[in-house]
Structure formats: structure tokens, C-alpha cells
Amino acid sequence: METNEPLVRVRNLKKHFPIRRGIVFERTVGIVQAVDGVSYDIYRGETLGLVGESGCGKSTIGRTMLGLYPPTAGSVNIAGIEVTTARGAQMRLLRRKAQMIFQDPFASLNPRWTVSAIVGEPLRIHNLEPDRQRRDERVKELLELVGLSGRHVNRFPHEFSGGQRQRIGIARALASNPDFIVCDEPIAALDVSIQAQVVNLLEDLQTQLGLTYLFIAHDLSMVRHICDRVAVMYLGGLVELAASDVLYEHPLHPYTQALLSAVPVADPKVARKRQRIVLQGDVPSPINPPPGCRFHTRCPIAQPHCAQVVPEWRQAQPDHWVACHEVEPKQGF
Amino acid sequence: MTTIEPPARIGLAGGDVEAPPLSPGQMAWRRFRRHKLAMANAVLLILLFVYSFGGAFVYSEAYANYNDTTKRLQPPSWEHPFGTDTIGRDILARTIYGGQISLLIGITAVLVQLVIGILIGALAGYYGGLLDSLLMRFTEAVLTIPGLFLLLIMAKYFTGKVPDITLLGRTYSGSVVVIVLIIGLTSWPRLARIVRAEFLALKENDFITAARATGTPNSQIIFRHILPNTVAPIVVTATLSVAGAIISEAYISFLGLGVQPPTATWGNMITGSTNYIEGAPWLWFFPGLLILLTVLSINFVGDGLRDALDPRSRPE
Amino acid sequence: MKQDPALLNVHDLQVRFHTPEGTIYAVNGISFHIAEGEAVAVVGESGSGKSVCMMSLLGLIPIPPGEIVSGTAVFLERDLLKLPEKELELVRGRDIGMIFQDPMTSLNPVLTLGRQLTEALVRHFNLTAEEARNRAIELLQLVGIPDAASRLGNYPHQFSGGMRQRVMIAMMLACNPKLLIADEPTTALDVTIQAQIVELVQEIRAKLRMSLIWITHDLGVVAGLADRVLVMYGGTIVEEADVESLYERPQHPYTLALLAALPRVHQRRQSRLKAIPGAPPHLILELTGCPFAPRCEFVRDRCWRERPLLQPVSPTQKTACFVNPHTGEERA
Numbered sequence: 001m002e003t004n005e006p007l008v009r010v011r012n013l014k015k016h017f018p019i020r021r022g023i024v025f026e027r028t029v030g031i032v033q034a035v036d037g038v039s040y041d042i043y044r045g046e047t048l049g050l051v052g053e054s055g056c057g058k059s060t061i062g063r064t065m066l067g068l069y070p071p072t073a074g075s076v077n078i079a080g081i082e083v084t085t086a087r088g089a090q091m092r093l094l095r096r097k098a099q100m101i102f103q104d105p106f107a108s109l110n111p112r113w114t115v116s117a118i119v120g121e122p123l124r125i126h127n128l129e130p131d132r133q134r135r136d137e138r139v140k141e142l143l144e145l146v147g148l149s150g151r152h153v154n155r156f157p158h159e160f161s162g163g164q165r166q167r168i169g170i171a172r173a174l175a176s177n178p179d180f181i182v183c184d185e186p187i188a189a190l191d192v193s194i195q196a197q198v199v200n201l202l203e204d205l206q207t208q209l210g211l212t213y214l215f216i217a218h219d220l221s222m223v224r225h226i227c228d229r230v231a232v233m234y235l236g237g238l239v240e241l242a243a244s245d246v247l248y249e250h251p252l253h254p255y256t257q258a259l260l261s262a263v264p265v266a267d268p269k270v271a272r273k274r275q276r277i278v279l280q281g282d283v284p285s286p287i288n289p290p291p292g293c294r295f296h297t298r299c300p301i302a303q304p305h306c307a308q309v310v311p312e313w314r315q316a317q318p319d320h321w322v323a324c325h326e327v328e329p330k331q332g333f
Numbered sequence: 334m335t336t337i338e339p340p341a342r343i344g345l346a347g348g349d350v351e352a353p354p355l356s357p358g359q360m361a362w363r364r365f366r367r368h369k370l371a372m373a374n375a376v377l378l379i380l381l382f383v384y385s386f387g388g389a390f391v392y393s394e395a396y397a398n399y400n401d402t403t404k405r406l407q408p409p410s411w412e413h414p415f416g417t418d419t420i421g422r423d424i425l426a427r428t429i430y431g432g433q434i435s436l437l438i439g440i441t442a443v444l445v446q447l448v449i450g451i452l453i454g455a456l457a458g459y460y461g462g463l464l465d466s467l468l469m470r471f472t473e474a475v476l477t478i479p480g481l482f483l484l485l486i487m488a489k490y491f492t493g494k495v496p497d498i499t500l501l502g503r504t505y506s507g508s509v510v511v512i513v514l515i516i517g518l519t520s521w522p523r524l525a526r527i528v529r530a531e532f533l534a535l536k537e538n539d540f541i542t543a544a545r546a547t548g549t550p551n552s553q554i555i556f557r558h559i560l561p562n563t564v565a566p567i568v569v570t571a572t573l574s575v576a577g578a579i580i581s582e583a584y585i586s587f588l589g590l591g592v593q594p595p596t597a598t599w600g601n602m603i604t605g606s607t608n609y610i611e612g613a614p615w616l617w618f619f620p621g622l623l624i625l626l627t628v629l630s631i632n633f634v635g636d637g638l639r640d641a642l643d644p645r646s647r648p649e
Numbered sequence: 650m651k652q653d654p655a656l657l658n659v660h661d662l663q664v665r666f667h668t669p670e671g672t673i674y675a676v677n678g679i680s681f682h683i684a685e686g687e688a689v690a691v692v693g694e695s696g697s698g699k700s701v702c703m704m705s706l707l708g709l710i711p712i713p714p715g716e717i718v719s720g721t722a723v724f725l726e727r728d729l730l731k732l733p734e735k736e737l738e739l740v741r742g743r744d745i746g747m748i749f750q751d752p753m754t755s756l757n758p759v760l761t762l763g764r765q766l767t768e769a770l771v772r773h774f775n776l777t778a779e780e781a782r783n784r785a786i787e788l789l790q791l792v793g794i795p796d797a798a799s800r801l802g803n804y805p806h807q808f809s810g811g812m813r814q815r816v817m818i819a820m821m822l823a824c825n826p827k828l829l830i831a832d833e834p835t836t837a838l839d840v841t842i843q844a845q846i847v848e849l850v851q852e853i854r855a856k857l858r859m860s861l862i863w864i865t866h867d868l869g870v871v872a873g874l875a876d877r878v879l880v881m882y883g884g885t886i887v888e889e890a891d892v893e894s895l896y897e898r899p900q901h902p903y904t905l906a907l908l909a910a911l912p913r914v915h916q917r918r919q920s921r922l923k924a925i926p927g928a929p930p931h932l933i934l935e936l937t938g939c940p941f942a943p944r945c946e947f948v949r950d951r952c953w954r955e956r957p958l959l960q961p962v963s964p965t966q967k968t969a970c971f972v973n974p975h976t977g978e979e980r981a
């Protein structure tokens with residue numbers, strides 16, 4: 001399924017949010033370093049998972065990648081388009097080729113619009129089906145593609161359940177025939193028995209349409225299931241990236257290890273035997289992140305130099321990236 | 334027909350009932366129609382318009398301004414059903430012609446308020462940052478100047494500078510236009526602040542991010558996505574403002590700066606009756622009743638409109 | 650496990666809400682018991698009636714619109730559902746502790762933490778201010794809040810989500826209750842913080858021999874935490890089992906389907922998840938059959954007409970289903 005050609009290339013991406021105070025004369029009283037220098041590729045046809053605790057900057061990465069926030073530094077290239085500098089026709093092409101699916105099925109659909117207007121919006125904006133009737137036909141097709149009835153076009157979002165609304169959001173994202181979709185926690189707000197439906201749908205659509213996903217989540221079991229490779233994020237930076245089975249079976253970074261050991265396992269036998277690494281304390285604030293390695297304040301294996309030197313983002317093993325001083329590269333590599 | 338109890342016995346979320354064959358507009362109309370009070374008041378509002386504009390076919394404007402000093406302050410009678418005023422003019426005829434002006438002032442002043450208030454509130458709320466700071470400081474400045482004071486200055490300044498206009502075969506003195514502009518130009522700040530607050534909250538919704546990710550232009554995001562979600566507070570503010578505008582006109586007229594005599598308005602008819610509140614109650618009762626009916630009916634219609642435009646409210 | 654005397658015994662609890670949209674049949678005849686020192690998990694999707702069930706025991710649902718149609722809940726030989734409000738308040742403060750998903754709703758935002766903690770201690774145990782303060786510091790240390798003495802002066806918003814949940818646990822512990830009801834206390838927290846809280850509750854429970862009812866929608870959390878599990882669906886208990894049997898051999902089609910739909914973090918990628926079709930029920934009609942019937946792959950004609958009751962299928966397991974999902978045959 002995956003080739004070696006990156007569809008998306010992110011280099012040293014930074015997004016800082018200034019915190020402003022004051023009414024007429026605003027001054028900056030602090031800076032949230034929401035994303036602070038991340039680099040990775042996403043290959044055509046693959047699903048890259050992005051996991052980390054809430055507030056670590058996952059959504060900010062997704063939005064900055066799509067040019068919805070101007071980046072503070074770095075570059076993002078999607079299918080040959082340089083997102084950070086794209087204008088005019090290039091930007092319009094990007095808006096068609098890259099789309100987004102959201103977490104909250106209630107906030108992500110305009111409550112005053114009918115399903116037909118919502119799903120038809122990308123078609124209208126990009127003038128893909130200028131004819132009104134053809135557009136309605138296409139909307140029906142899209143709804144059926146995501147498992148809803150085409151008869152529902154005149155309904156409003158509030159008439160649907162959470163899972164159905166999420167399908168409407170997916171239909172909208174598919175309308176402009178995108179290559180790349182950022183899925184920002186698309187199942188986190190759904191009932192347990194509905195999550196599998198939506199995940200299966202996303203997988204089917206990927207096979208059918210050759211889509212590439214960035215799948216943001218905090219449910220690590222689902223990430224393992226759906227993703228080819230997984231990136232782990234902590235406080236604005238990536239700490240590890242590897243093929244999912246490698247990451248789950250041989251995590252290198254102490255944060256990844258702790259995160260995986262904290263995942264509840266739906267099997268009492270495994271759960272009892274498991275050795276848990278319970279991290280102490282809370283995630284520090286991204287306003288004044290710790291110097292050196294950002295994880296050193298909670299790290300079980302931290303050394304004195306971890307508090308001073310920022311670890312380099314490197315391949316500890318082929319295609320296994322990690323940012324940690326204490327992880328040795330494999331012999332001979 | 335089958336022995337199986339239909340599954341509908343267990344209500345399913347978003348049940349697969351047949352899609353309603355109605356368009357959103359039809360649904361809105363249906364919701365409005367079921368709102369009994371709003372429907373009744375819509376009819377009343379139409380009657381008030383018919384009264385003011387249709388009445389002109391029964392009584393001429395000259396008759397409304399004709400004064401017969403021998404018939405001053407007559408109580409209601411067959412000849413003058415609403416009585417006569419201090420200089421012997423027929424009050425019924427004057428409420429008809431006064432109504433034309435009061436209704437026009439009330440509605441157009443609110444339209445001016447809506448245009449400015451929505452524009453400024455939307456731009457400030459949506460774009461934020463420096464533009465927001467500037468627009469909001471300006472709004473607050475307008476808000477802190479006492480409204481009446483501003484009205485008076487503007488009334489003094491504009492009077493005589495705006496030519497008369499002719500509409501539907503009737504000539505309106507320039508002062509009517511001035512009043513409309515003045516009221517419109519002074520009443521928008523409250524609406525602007527309400528609209529801005531709504532925009533600030535609504536623009537954080539994911540459906541706005543989705544629209545931006547699709548490349549929807551800002552103008553469409555503002556007017557098609559966000560604005561329809563703010564109708565409830567806008568309708569409430571606007572309907573209350575119609576009453577305010579009609580009454581503001583009365584204030585200005587009272588101070589002698591509004592619509593000039595002999596042209597009647599409901600407002601100046603009431604202010605002209607202040608010395609006869611007990612002696613000749615018909616002087617203020619009829620224009621007062623008409624203002625009250627207009628204000629109430631507009632508020633109820635606004636209420637119905639707000640529900641009708643909300644797809645979430647049920648057509649029950 | 651069975652010999653332990655029951656601390657709480659709930660029988661045929663039915664709760665409804667009368668709303669403008671119609672009656673909501675939130676809890677439809679639930680019976681269960683908790684033994685002393687036992688940890689029971691209540692698992693179900695949102696809207697399955699978990700919270701309403703527990704809250705109605707403590708008199709915490711608004712009446713109206715709520716109505717407790719029937720049921721008894723015997724706790725220490727007294728029926729909670731018949732206790733006058735005054736006495737129920739005492740039970741809530743002293744014998745049964747509760748923690749919720751959003752601790753902010755149960756902490757007063759304008760009072761310092763110290764004030765809220767000591768007030769409870771002074772009220773329930775007649776301690777002096779000085780004693781209460783020392784006890785409060787002790788409790789905060791017990792739940793792992795660093796620098797406890799100086800944090801007594803802080804307001805709730807100055808704590809992170811995980812810290813607030815610890816504070817809630819400390820407040821609850823202040824009264825040394827016999828039973829702790831935790832309503833999705835970790836749902837809003839990250840997995841690493843969830844692990845901390847779960848560990849903390851386990852520790853405290855072992856130390857104080859407290860019974861525990863842990864409400865959650867996450868079958869994962871349950872496995873490492875509970876002795877026994879109640880699975881709820883559509884306002885009913887569809888399965889009750891000790892934790893090993895439940896995961897090894899679920900006896901209700903819903904539990905079976907739910908476990909099958911779950912991806913496993915310690916297993917390599919399977920081909921496809923086995924999704925459950927349809928959506929959970931709106932409880933707007935009185936149940937005439939099995940609430941899971943519309944989504945069940947083993948559904949029979951009688952499932953629509955007749956409500957299956959919770960029946961034992963083994964010494965450790967009960968299920969409310971006419972069909973054995975492993976054989977596909979109707980149960981005797």
C-alpha cells in the first residue's frame with residue numbers, strides 16, 4: 001500500500017502563540033510554545049498516527065500543516081505545495097487536496113445548514129459541480145459512500161446521532177476529492193460501540209480512494225490498529241516515531257514506554273501481570289517548558305545533562321526516530 | 334402483518350424516518366405558522382400597515398392637517414371618531430398619516446442600525462486583533478456619549494440640509510430622513526457589541542475551521558456561516574429597537590427638532606398632548622395605543638421569527 | 650466472594666424522567682449488591698443509565714423531572730430510598746463518598762481548598778480548627794499532592810485536572826466512608842494521569858478496606874481494577890460477572906460484541922474491527938423487549954416482545970439474554 005514517496009514533508013515546524021494582555025496597547029506577556037520544531041514525512045497511502053497527552057500540541061500541528069495557523073518557523077510541503085508560502089491558485093489547490101475531520105461531532109457541523117449545504121460546500125467553493133442538480137446528486141453519492149441514506153439531504157445536523165454526524169463530517173471532507181486528510185481525534189467523542197464503525201469506514205475509504213491520513217488520537221489501542229507508523233509527542237515536540245508494531249513492541253523513549261504501560265488493557269490477566277511505569281506529576285506548562293529535554297522533569301532515567309542539552313531528533317535504528325540522550329543507537333548503524 | 338413487534342418500539346437515535354419532503358424555507362414557515370401568538374401578531378402588524386397606508390385613500394393629507402378652531406378638543410364622536418386636537422384637527426386622520434411616518438421611522442431606523450451594528454460587530458468579532466480594538470473603542474465612544482445629546486446635535490446640524498423626498502405619492506420633509514439617520518446612527522453600538530460577542534464565540538467552532546480548510550472566503554464565513562447563527566439575539570435587539578426608534582422620534586419632536594408640524598407622527602401627537610393628559614385623554618390614547626400595538630406585535634413576530642429560523646426548534 | 654455480607658443491596662430500581670419531549674425510561678428495573686470490601690465496576694455507553702442509577706440511591710437526582718418508580722436500596726440495614734433528606738445527607742457525607750468526572754462541579758470555586766477540606770472535617774468529626782488543618786494536610790499528602798501545607802491556601806482553579814481529582818479523593822477520604830462511588834473519574838484525564846488516579850484509589854482501598862463502585866465506559870480500565878462487573882445497556886443490567894469470566898467468556902451478545910469491537914494494544918493489527926451496527930437506544934419508550942434487540946446478531950422474535958431477566962448461567966456469571974451467543978441456541 002505504501003510507497004517510498006512522501007506526500008507530506010514537515011521540517012522544523014514551530015508554532016508559538018503569544019499571550020497578549022492590554023486593551024489598546026497590547027503587550028505580549030508570554031509565549032505558548034505549542035509546537036516547537038517537529039520534522040517528519042507522511043508517505044502516500046499511509047496512516048501516520050500522532051499521539052500524546054492533551055495540550056501537547058497535536059491539533060496545533062494538524063492545523064498549522066493545513067495553513068490554518070501561520071507557522072512561526074519551518075516548512076510544510078503537501079503534494080508539492082509549500083503550505084507556508086502558498087497563495088492564490090496554489091492555495092486553492094491545497095484547500096481541495098488536503099482536508100480535515102474533527103473530534104466534536106456537534107461543533108463541526110453548522111447547526112443552521114442542511115446536510116446538503118454542508119456536504120456540498122466544498123463542491124460549491126471549488127466550483128466542482130456548477131450545476132445545482134448535479135451537485136445534489138454528488139452529495140447523495142457522498143452520503144451513501146459514508147453509509148448514510150441519500151434521503152437525508154434536507155435534514156439538519158441536530159437530527160442525527162453523534163456517529164452519524166461524524167459520517168457527515170467525513171462526507172464533507174471527501175467532497176473535494178482530497179489526497180490527504182488530517183483526522184483530529186475523530187472517534188474520541190463517540191460511544192464505544194460506534195467507534196469501530198467509524199474506524200472501519202475510515203479504513204475502507206482509504207483503500208477505496210487511496211487516501212493518506214494524519215490520525216491524531218489519544219487512544220493508543222485504536223492508533224495501533226489503524227496506523228502504519230506512529231509519532232509520539234510530548235509538550236510541543238516529537239519524542240519518537242516508528243512503524244506501529246515496532247513502536248508498541250520495542251518503544252525506545254522512556255515517555256513512550258510510560259505512555260504504553262499506562263494504557264488500560266481489556267484483559268484482566270494481562271492487566272494484573274503488567275509492570276506499570278507510573279509517571280510522577282503533571283505535564284509542565286508549554287509557556288515555560290523545561291530547558292534541555294522537555295521530559296527530564298518526569299523522566300525515570302534522566303541524567304544531569306538532560307536538563308541542559310536538547311536531545312537531537314535522530315534515527316536510533318533504521319526508520320526508528322527518537323529524541324533522547326539515553327537511548328543508544330544500535331550497534332553498527 | 335408480521336408477528337414481530339416493529340423495532341420502532343425501541344426509539345433509535347436519529348431514527349430512519351422518511352425524509353421530510355420540505356425545504357428548509359418551508360420548514361421555517363411551518364414552524365412560524367404553528368407559533369399562534371406570532372401568527373396573530375403578524376396579522377395585527379399587517380393591519381396596522383393597512384390602517385396607515387390604506388387609510389390615505391379615505392382621508393386626504395390636507396384633511397389631516399386641516400384645522401377648524403371652532404372644533405378644538407372635541408371628544409370622540411361620529412363625525413370625529415378619535416376626537417379632535419388642540420387646534421381642531423381630526424385625530425383619526427392624523428393617526429393615519431402619523432402612522433406612515435412613525436412606522437417608516439421605526440423600521441428604517443432599525444434597518445440602518447442593523448446594517449451598521451452587524452457590520453461593525455461582525456468585522457470586530459471575526460477578525461479580532463487591532464481592527465477589533467479600533468472598532469470597539471469607537472463603539473464605546475459612541476455608546477458613552479449620551480444618546481439624547483448626540484441626537485440633538487445631529488438634529489440641529491442636519492436639519493435643512495436634507496432635501497424633501499417623495500415616496501408613494503407623498504412628500505416627506507427632509508426632517509424624516511434626518512430622524513431616521515440620527516436614530517439609526519446612534520442606536521447601533523449595543524447591537525454591535527452583541528454581534529461581536531456572538532462572533533467571538535462562534536468563530537472558535539470547528540465548523541468554521543472546516544470552512545476555512547475548504548477555502549471558503551471570509552465574506553461567506555461571516556455572512557453565510559456565522560451570521561445565521563446569531564439571528565436570535567439580533568432579532569431580539571432589533572424588535573426592541575423598533576419601539577425605541579418610534580419613541581426616540583417622539584423625544585426629538587418634543588424638543589422641537591424632530592418632524593416639523595404640521596406633519597403628524599404618533600410621537601409628536603403624544604408629546605403635543607402633555608398638557609391635556611386628564612382633560613382630553615383621547616389626544617394621547619389613540620396614538621399611544623397604536624404605538625403599543627406596533628411594538629407588541631413586532632416583538633411577538635420577532636419571537637416567532639427567532640424560533641422559525643432555528644432548525645432545532647420543533648414544529649410542534 | 651459470595652459469603653461476604655452485602656453492604657449495599659439494590660432491588661428492582663426504576664427511575665424515569667418526565668421531560669417536555671416525553672418520558673425517559675432511564676433505569677428499568679435494576680438489582681445488584683456490593684459486598685464489604687468489594688470493587689464493582691459499572692460499564693456502559695453514555696446514556697445507559699449508569700449515573701442516574703447511582704445518583705438516585707443517594708437522592709441526588711432532581712425530582713421532578715425525575716421519579717423513582719420502584720425499588721429498594723438497603724445500605725447497612727436501612728433503605729436509602731426511604732430515608733428522610735436529613736439522614737441521607739449524613740449518609741452522603743460520612744458513609745458513602747462520591748467523586749465525579751468533573752471535579753470542578755463539586756468544588757466551590759470561591760473557597761480555598763483548605764477551607765473546603767477543614768469545613769467537612771469540623772462538621773462531621775467535631776475537630777478543632779487546628780486538628781482539622783493537620784488532618785487536611787495529612788489527607789492531601791495521602792493522595793500525593795506535593796507541598797500539601799502550602800497548597801491549602803489555593804483555589805480549585807489553580808490545580809490541574811488530575812490534581813483536582815486527587816483533591817476530590819482527599820475530600821471524600823476525610824470522612825472515611827465505607828463505600829466509594831466513582832462516576833467516570835478518569836474519563837476527562839489523559840492515560841498517564843488516569844493510571845496515577847487508578848493506582849491511588851487501589852492503594853487507598855487496600856489501606857482502608859473500602860468498597861468501590863467504579864462507573865466507566867472503558868472496558869480497559871475495568872480489567873485492572875474491579876472484582877466484579879455490571880454491564881449496562883438501555884437502562885438495564887445485561888450481564889453481571891466476575892472480571893475473569895467476563896473477559897474470558899462473555900455471556901451477553903452486547904458484551905461479546907463490545908469486546909470484539911475493541912482493538913488490543915498488545916496485539917498486532919487485525920484485519921478489521923468487528924463493529925456493532927446501529928446506535929444505542931433513546932430511552933423514550935417503555936421497554937417491551939430486550940434493549941439490544943435492534944443491534945443483536947442473535948435476535949429472536951421473542952426478544953422484541955419479552956424482556957429477558959438477569960439469570961445465573963454459572964456460579965460467577967449472570968446474563969439477561971434468551972440466547973447463548975457462543976452456541977447461538979436458546980437457553981433453557
Ligand SMILES: Nc1ncnc2c1ncn2[C@@H]1O[C@H](COP(=O)(O)OP(=O)(O)O)[C@@H](O)[C@H]1O
Pocket residue numbers: 017032033034052053054055056057058059060061286
Ligand atoms: N489559538 C490558540 N491560542 C493560544 N494558545 C493556543 C491556541 N491553540 C492552542 N493553544 C495552546 O497550545 C497548546 C497545544 O494545544 P493543542 O494543539 O490544542 O493540543 P492537543 O490537540 O494536543 O490537545 C495548549 O497549551 C493550548 O493551550
Ligand SMILES: Nc1ncnc2c1ncn2[C@@H]1O[C@H](COP(=O)(O)OP(=O)(O)O)[C@@H](O)[C@H]1O
Pocket residue numbers: 666668673675693694695696697698699700701702711714932
Ligand atoms: N435530569 C435529567 N432530566 C432528564 N433526563 C435525564 C436527566 N438525567 C439523566 N437523564 C437521562 O437518563 C438517561 C441515562 O442517563 P445517565 O445515567 O446520565 O447515563 P450514563 O451515566 O450511563 O451516561 C439518559 O437518557 C439521560 O438523557
Ligand SMILES: [Mg+2]
Pocket residue numbers: 058059060184
Ligand atoms: Mg486537540
Ligand SMILES: [Mg+2]
Pocket residue numbers: 699700701832833
Ligand atoms: Mg454518566
